[in-house]
Amino acid sequence: MRPDQTLVTLQREGTRITARTSEPFIQEAATGASEREHQYSHLTTPLRQRGLACTVEYGLSDYIVRAELPDGSALIISPPQEPATDHPPGYPESWLVTRGHPDDSTLHEVIYDSEPDGPQSQYGGSVPRLLAAIDARLDLLGLPPRPEPRRLAQESAADAALHRAGFVPVVLFRERFHRLPSAMTNLVEQREMVTRAFDMLQAEGFDVSCDPDLLDPSRPPPGGHGFSLGDRLGYLSESIQSAEHTSEVVAALSELTAPGDGVLQRVVESLITTADWWEGLGEPVDPHYANRLRYITKKLDSYALEIRSMRGDLAARHHPDKVLVRVDRVAPEEPAGPRVAAALAVSPTARRTTPAAVPSAPAVPPALAPARPSSAPGR
Numbered sequence: 001m002r003p004d005q006t007l008v009t010l011q012r013e014g015t016r017i018t019a020r021t022s023e024p025f026i027q028e029a030a031t032g033a034s035e036r037e038h039q040y041s042h043l044t045t046p047l048r049q050r051g052l053a054c055t056v057e058y059g060l061s062d063y064i065v066r067a068e069l070p071d072g073s074a075l076i077i078s079p080p081q082e083p084a085t086d087h088p089p090g091y092p093e094s095w096l097v098t099r100g101h102p103d104d105s106t107l108h109e110v111i112y113d114s115e116p117d118g119p120q121s122q123y124g125g126s127v128p129r130l131l132a133a134i135d136a137r138l139d140l141l142g143l144p145p146r147p148e149p150r151r152l153a154q155e156s157a158a159d160a161a162l163h164r165a166g167f168v169p170v171v172l173f174r175e176r177f178h179r180l181p182s183a184m185t186n187l188v189e190q191r192e193m194v195t196r197a198f199d200m201l202q203a204e205g206f207d208v209s210c211d212p213d214l215l216d217p218s219r220p221p222p223g224g225h226g227f228s229l230g231d232r233l234g235y236l237s238e239s240i241q242s243a244e245h246t247s248e249v250v251a252a253l254s255e256l257t258a259p260g261d262g263v264l265q266r267v268v269e270s271l272i273t274t275a276d277w278w279e280g281l282g283e284p285v286d287p288h289y290a291n292r293l294r295y296i297t298k299k300l301d302s303y304a305l306e307i308r309s310m311r312g313d314l315a316a317r318h319h320p321d322k323v324l325v326r327v328d329r330v331a332p333e334e335p336a337g338p339r340v341a342a343a344l345a346v347s348p349t350a351r352r353t354t355p356a357a358v359p360s361a362p363a364v365p366p367a368l369a370p371a372r373p374s375s376a377p378g379r
Helices: 035-039 041-048 127-140 153-165 187-203 234-241 246-257 263-279 286-317 321-329 338-344
Strands: 007-013 016-022 053-058 063-068 074-078 096-101 104-113 168-171 176-179 207-210
Touching: 007 127, 007 187, 016 127, 016 153, 016 187, 035 041, 041 053, 041 063, 041 127, 074 127, 096 127, 104 127, 153 168, 153 176, 153 187, 187 207, 234 246, 246 263, 246 286, 263 286
Parallel strands: 007 207
Antiparallel strands: 007 016, 016 176, 053 063, 063 074, 074 096, 096 104, 168 176
16 A cells, blocks of 8 residues: 555445545655565554554564553554464454553553454454554543544545445444445345445555455456546536636536536436436335435426526627736737737637637537446446
């Protein structure tokens, strides 16, 4: 795991399969650090950010992490030692965290135990759960917190990938994660969904930790990684941001508001179809959801008509407002660009302007790349 990578952990927790996203910790300079130290940096870095001195030492049969506390005691973060297990360095199938003092044999505290018979056994080798338990104990000991993490764009991208893969978001008081639908109990179907999420997350550049038993190795590797429909519509925002004439913004809005086949019209149609399909699922609550979706869709359709009307008002102006602002700021000795020259010409229709570096949104969008594998299940 690179220090700037977001880690997504796919794992079974009791009867459910979850996906937990961990923000990358700020990597400290580690000049001269051993390879073994780097293999445990996902543990030592967050602890050092809380002011603890950490070392990676060899225990009975495997490496452990030792973190010195201000009162002279120490945390020992250990994978299974007796018997030893075979696992990638730093990623065992369970953890044991204890606190002790070299000069006080009476101090022996078990902070976290996810071994098979431990109270946290359902979390197995989960690193996020391990760090959360350690942080909670350090808070009680009065250690200063690490800098408040900020929600990164990477984490938002992980949410989008999990959303497209079919996972359900769960937001609780002190945590947020994703899980597979509770009604999805078929193991084959679960492996298909987890494998799909695994491939999509890796394609997005995330570091993904997953129990191999949750993956379906028989599924073929994914093909080329394309763009989602939302990504493919991103060119509209880019063209509006770089627009120098109202006609360029109108062209982008026209893609959204065109009657019949505009983006907003297609969204309305999709939601209406979804409401009709949902109503026939057979559960007592389904008609409520279907009617609520129709109500929201009716509002959206009304807003789409209002936006279409506003687009018409903007089209009627047909004025290079942005260009005029830029002309005012051009120094006298600086030649005006081709768009500016065209705007100032007596008859701008007599010649064509040089294409800008960023093309404006055409009335008909160009051929787009195939959608990412989200539109059809498969690895």
